[in-house]
Amino acid sequence: MRGGSSQQLLVYAYGPGVDRAKRAQDHPSEPAVEAQRSARVAMQRKKIAIVDDEESIRKVYSIILKRLGYEIDFLAGDGDECVRNVLELNSLPDLIIMDYRMPAMDGLEASALLLRHNPELRIIIASADDSIQPRVESMGMIFLQKPFYSAALSAAVGKAFSR
């Protein structure tokens, strides 16, 4: 389940620092929106992988992150699928945003495997279950408790990349 990561996606970016006053009016036409978006310069080109068993969550994270200027490396519905993408298909995301409770392999198990392979890998565990926070942090990862606003997601991603 690989997400698109073309240059076209980057034009949706308007992260921190972009002048919001210049945004389109309430109901702009689609070509106008495209033009406005194309005018914006991509702020980031970092690749992010999104791993969550909830399709709607993958979709909305993906939209937000693209708008923040990041590139989506791949989307996965399970820890097992994520591990396969990285270890077998050689995907190299700069950051993985991963859920904890997932069907075949949970987020912590997948993270442990990935970190063993690449200890430098940045991982954010986004979960509704806060009982795992100490374990997440002891593994050098960032914990983000659901539900959160997009600003919190943006801040967590920024924090991960500042490390």
Place this chain on the structure above:
Amino acid sequence: MDESKTVEPQKEDGRELATGQSRSLGISDKNAVRAAVIFLIAGSSFQVLVFGGVLTKRANVDGVFGLGLLGISLVSVLALGPYMIYQYRRKQRLEDALRQELSKERAMVEREQAALAKETRMRKRAELLQDILTHDMRNFIQISTLNAEMLKQNDLTETERARFADEILTNEGRSALLVDRAKQLGRILAVEAADLVPVRLVDSLSRSMETVSKSFASRKIEFSIDVDDGVRVLADDLLDEALTNVLSNAVAYTDGVAAQIRVSAGPDQLGDERYCKVSFTDHGKGMPDSLKQRAFTRYLESSHGSGLGLSIVYALVVERYSGKLAIKDRVPGDHTKGTVVEMWLRSAP
């Protein structure tokens, strides 16, 4: 005496306790018999010596006295037997009473242990249910929150705006369904035992199909039923819930507007029990093997797996109706081509 020491209530194993008890009775019996025999021999010897002495030395003077002594000793020997029998029976009665008391106590302890185990199981289930519901609800809130935030953006096209709004509405529907089903599962789990009666399968299926059709009003659902009118299974009025949940699941996991579901039923024998095997075949996106194993028990045993609907199916079919469930691929070896849910319900006599 020995009894109070050897018949100790702290021995938990019933068989061990019974053995210990009879062992203590055996020792007491031997002692009693031994004492009686010694007493009889000693008493008789004494009488013989006394009587012999009287006959040989004081025959003329003390003959009457000697006969008197003999009479007394005979009376005492005759009285000893009934006394010993009385003592033995009394002890037996005490032992029987004690054994009955212990048996009652053991039954009470077993009942209390069973109640405690059930309470622990129910508490764990309630905690797990609460935990997973909280988790799922937070996920739904997450979806609504982020989509609502996106909806507030000024630079959206009408299409994007509609898509975010649709996501929120769909998500709200799912949240409401989750709450309803959680309530339903809680109710099912709370009922200790069910009075099962013969239920006509086609009737329950008809009602369930109608419910599912109404729930998915925007979908075009095609049901194909191959069930004899006379098939009756041991169930109750909640059978509709089990069937509705299986059918809903089949529709929910089929992409697109149209959904085809085939339901067939036939007799099957598992061990000594006669069952009716009901198969629900869909053409949905299927279920990987890793999910199949725990799909029915997520809310009952584990935090991984599929949705709440199938946990309701499990609680009803397996736990309430003593049936069986299985999931397999419609096309063996290719889970992406759809699923077959197999349900065994006990046939009504």
